Amino acid sequence: MMYTQKRELMFSTTVLKWFLWLGLFVLPFGCSDTVQVTAKVGDVATLPCNYKMQQPLASYMIYWQKYVGPAISDLVVIAYSNGKENTVKDIHxxxxxxxxVKTLTLWISSVNVSxxxxxxxxxxxxxxxxGDKWVHLSVSADYRKPVIHVSHNPCSPAQLTLTCSSHxxxxxxTMSWLVNNETVLCPYTSIYDNGSESFNITGNLxxxxxxxxxxQCRIHYSGLQVSSEHHLSIGKCLNPSPPPPPHGFITASIVILVVLALVIVPTTFLRCRRRKHVTSHQPVATSEMTSQQLSNGTSEATCA
Known part of the structure; x- marks a missing residue:
């Protein structure tokens, strides 16, 4: 019994190696009946085999492989032998x-660009x-809503530079512009980011x-489109009135005025009293001077 299982395993491994070797000489792009499948990043991709089973699964050996390129061994995606899944599978x-196990449809979860x-x-x-069946899987990821930036506020006729970007x-x-519903094509730059496996696109108008x-700025990819629009208005830019002073400035001004009032008013009052006091004593000084002058005979004034 153990010898039989070992023999079946050796046969399975030999056949697998034979098909991997055969794949080096078969050009997959020559198959005209290739099925086209599309999946988005993060979703589950469904790849049909479209084979009608004639015998129990245990009678079959099923292999799903991914073509890498000429002179390179295909990657084993999943394999079945003796009715069970084989452990031979690429780490990816x-x-x-x-x-x-009935339709031989393959599911790949958490799809990524690779x-x-x-x-x-x-x-x-x-x-x-x-038999065999070729399936081509195309992967797509949605671009973010484009952001349009204007060089300055067009309050008067001018040449503006608008920048549109998405990632x-x-x-x-590809990128295109619409100006009053008329298409305008301008140069743009598209850069691939290896870390995120996605493209960043930027263009100027x-x-x-x-x-x-x-x-309007439009981003076109995989038959899909995402866009943003911006309205440029001329003649509606009025000279803005100066903004009201901030609340903190008003409060500080009031405090300063109150402090000045508390300092200036008492000072002014004391000065007024001092002047008044000096003025009230001047006649006495004059009277004393007059008496002294009279005693000295320096004045011709007379007293009644």
Missing amino acids: FQNRTKMD DEGKYRCIILLNGEHK GGYPEA KQNVSEDILV
Whole structure:
């Protein structure tokens, strides 16, 4: 019994190696019946095999492989032999793939950009090749809503520079502008970020503005589109009145005025009293001077 299991395992491994070796010489892009499948980053991709089972699963050997390139061994996505899933699987697909044992449909969870490519479903019945199916998986990620930045506020006719930017999308996108519903094509820059496996796109539009216009920036990718619009208004920019002083400034001014009042009023009052006091004693001094002058005979004035 142990010898039989060992022999079956050796046969399974040999057949798998044979198909991997065969894949080096088969050009997958020559298959005209390739099925096209699209999935978004983070979702589950469904890859159909479209094979009608004629015998119990235990009679088949099923392989799902991903084509890498010429002269490179295909990656094993999932494999079944003797009715059970085989442990032979590429590390990139560990804990991410399942197969429907009735329809042979492959599911890939948590899809990422590196999953994009061509996959092949290979069916063997009792060691005899019964068919295969090619499936091309395209992966996409939604771009963020574009952000439009204007160089300055157009309160008078001028040439403005508008910048539109978006990020986080896949595959590479194109950018177009609409100015009052007329399409305008301008240069843009698209950069791939290896860390996030996504593209960042930025473009500029120079526009002579002498009247109100509606500007729209559009990002196109995988048959999808995301856009933003900006309304440039001329003649509605009034000279703004100076803003009211802040509340803190008013409070500080009141405090300063009160302090000045408390200092200036008493000081003024004391000065007034001092002057009044000096004025009230001047006649006495004059009277004394007059008496002294009379005694000395220096004045001709007389007293009644």
